[in-house]
Amino acid sequence: MKEKLRTIIESSDTKAGLYFDFFIQFLILSSLIAFTVETFPDNSPQTQNLLWHFEVFCVVIFSIEYILRIYVADKPLKYIFSFYGIIDLMAILPFYIKTFLDLRALRVFRIFRIFRIFKLVRYNKALRRFHIAFNLIKEELVLFLMLTSIFLFIASAGIYYFEHKAQPEYFSSVVDSGWWAAVTLTTVGYGDVYPITAGGKIFTLFILLLGVGIITIPAGLIASALSKARKMEEENLKN
Template sequence: MRRDRVYAALFGRGDAKGLTITQVVSVVLILISVGVAILGTEPVVVAAAGPLLRNLEIGFVAAFTTEYLMRLWAVGANPVYSGFWGRLRYAVSFYALIDLLAILPFLFGLGAQSLLVRLLRLFRLLALSRLIRYSQAMRVVLGAVIERRYELTFSMALSGCVILLSSGVLYSVEAESNPEAFGSIPRAIWWAVTTLTTVGYGDAVPITVPGKFFAAITAIAGIGLIAMPTGILAAAFSQGFRDVRNTEASRK
C-alpha cells in the first residue's frame, strides 16, 4: 500500500539499520534551517541576503509542514495509531509536538521585529530537537534524563534551597555595607547563582568578614551541588548505553 511505503520512508523500518533517504533529507533540511535561523539574527547578513533568507524560510515552512501532515496521514499504517483517535493520540505525542513547535515559529519569521516576535522566532531552533528521532544516542540520553527525573528534581530543589538560604544570609550581613550588590534578596540571588555554579563573574563581591565567611561556605557547597546532577546523569548515560549494547548483543 502507498501509505505503508510512506510510513516506512518517514518513520523507517524497525528491522532496518540506518536512515532512509527521506530521513536523511529531513536531517539535512533541519540543519540548514537552523543555520538560516542563526544567520537571520545578524543584521549584516540580513542586509546582504534578506530576500534569499526569506525565500529559504518559506521553503522550510512548506517542506516541514508537508512532512508533518504526511506523518499524520501515514502513521495510520501503525496499528497503534490507526483511525481518527489513533492519529489524535500521535498528534499529542512527544515527537509530533516537537515537529509542530518547530514549524509554527517559522510563521513569525517575517514582519515586525518586536521582542515577542524575536522570542517566538528563537523557537525555530527547536528544529534541532527533531534530530532525536533519528539518533539512537540522543534517544538514550533523553531516556536517561527521563528515567532519573526524580533524582534530578531533588537535586534542583536542593540547589534552589541553598541559593535562597545563602542569598538571605548575604542580604542580612551585607545589605548595609554593600547595598548595590546585596541590597535585596533578588540581588543576592544573582550572586548566589554565579557562586554556586562556580562561574563567579565578580560583579558582586561580599566585603564584610561574616559575608566572606558565608560566601566561602556557599562556594564549597556549590562544588557538591554541581557534582550531584553530573553523577546522576553519568550513571544514567552509562546504564542506558550498556542496555543498548546488551540488546544488540542478544539479537546476534
C-alpha cells in the same frame, strides 16, 4: 497507504525511510546555517530574499512532516504532547507566529527556531541515548532542581543578611541577592558582586563548597543513566 507512510517516516530500515531521514537531517542543518547567515549585519537584499524563500521551503516541509507524523501515529495526542512532538511543533511555530501575528513583542519567538537542532535526536542513536537517559533519571533531576532551588533561596537570604547594610546597592533585597547566589552556587563567580564583610566572606566559602557538589551531582546522574541506556540498547539488539 497509512502503513507505507509509517514505514517511511518512523523507520530507517527501508531505503525510502533512510532517504527520508537523510533529507530531513540535511534540511535541519541547512535551516540552522541559514538562520546563522540571517544574523549577519551586511546581508544584501538578494541574500535576505533568498534566505526568506529557503525558510518558507523548510517550514512547508517540516509542517508536512509534522502533519504526517500525527496522521500515522497510533495515538496522535500522545505524539503531539511527547518530547518529539513538541520539538517538531517548535520547529515551525515561530514562522507562523511571525507571519500571521506580526507583532513586535512576539518576534522574540523567532529564537525558538534553534530548537530545530533537537529534531536531530530522533535520527541519531547516540543522541537518542540522552532521551532514554533523561527518562531514567527524570524523577532524580526533579528532586535535584527542587533542592537546588531551596539552596538558592538560602544563599540569597543569607548573603542579604550579611551584606545588606554594607552594600545596599547590590544586596537591596533577597531577590536582588539571587544573582550573586546563582553565580556563586554554579561556581561561575563573575566578580561583579562579591561580599566585603567577614560574615559574608565566611558564608560565601560554605556556598562555594556547596556549589561544587551541586555541579557534580547531575553529571554523575547523567553519566550513570547513559551507561544504563547503552546496556538497554545492547540488550534490545540481542533480543
